[in-house]
Amino acid sequence: MRFNKVLEKIKTYEAGKPIELVVREFGIKPEDVVKLASNENPIGTSSAVKEAIIANADKAHLYPDDSMFELKAALSEKFGVGDENIIIGAGSDQVLEFISRALLNEHESVLMSGVTFAMYEIYARQMGAKIYKTASYEHKYDEFMEAYRMYLPRIVYLCTPNNPTGDATSKEEVLRIIEAVDPLQTLVVVDGAYMEYAAAKDPRYKITPKDLLGYPHVIYLGTFSKAYGLGGMRVGYGIAQSTVIRELYKMRPPFNISTLSLAAAIAACGDDAFVEDSIRLHQQEIKRYEAFAKEKGIAYIDSYTNFITYLFDEGMDSTRIADALLKRGVIIRDLASYGMNAIRITVGTPKQNDTFFKVFNEVTV
């Protein structure tokens, strides 16, 4: 069978390893596996969300409301934008896919930071577009502008806070980049998958969809998968001027969000207390990861997200450490495939973090 030539250059996205794999391969009991690999909310899902899912179970035979009226109304209210400014995706990943398909082809290119969310590149390659990355993993204005002028990309990705590094770009710096690009040539995608954590840490890093709605060439992406605890329900959103949203809608398959996922996301919008509690626990627990790293002489990136990235020197090998942790039932993310001798650890519950520290000590003696 012959497939599209562009597929030759695509590496399949490697998702965080599931608990089931560790159970199968290493014979560890599921309850003993500690999964700190995919930046899920360690507390779980709010009880309001669980109730909403159960209450909608008897609608499973009906197609969902394809207008997504209620979820859009909830998001409109939350962010102070119109429903014509919103598109909902099966995860913000699906919105990224719509954007790539709407703007890219083999004559176009995309620009992103040196180490960032892997899907930007994968979707761009699917369209045959060229990929340009800046030298730094941080979003540096000068590096972005130099590359921008050289390549005139169709899409500029600003992932703030950035995954898998955890650093963030200030609102001032993001606006500076947005204002320096040509609004007729380029769409700037501001991916705020972890924005709730950055906003709670330092107001200078807080960017809301409304802050960007005045720009015709910008889209803000958010997700329910991280702070809201709905990774398994697959709901994300894009917010932009209606001229952008209208085009992205042409890429959307019908009924792309299930009835239960819609119900879950609507309930999550009404439960800010759950997100606030999650962030409070996170802020307390991440301090332990910082203290642990300092104690062990390990460098780390100051995090604006729900994970922390440890940077190793030559004496430690990220792949070896990740494998050793995995064999003992602790799943974290090795960043070797991003060209970094580093690991990314989702900050878990106090108990999960205790296990991480204990097992990390065992495998690094």
Ligand SMILES: *Cc1c(COP(=O)(O)O)cnc(C)c1O
């Ligand atoms: C998790 C994540 C997303 C999207 O997640 P979905 O589950 O598809 O909503 C988007 N961008 C970044 C940077 C992420 O880490």
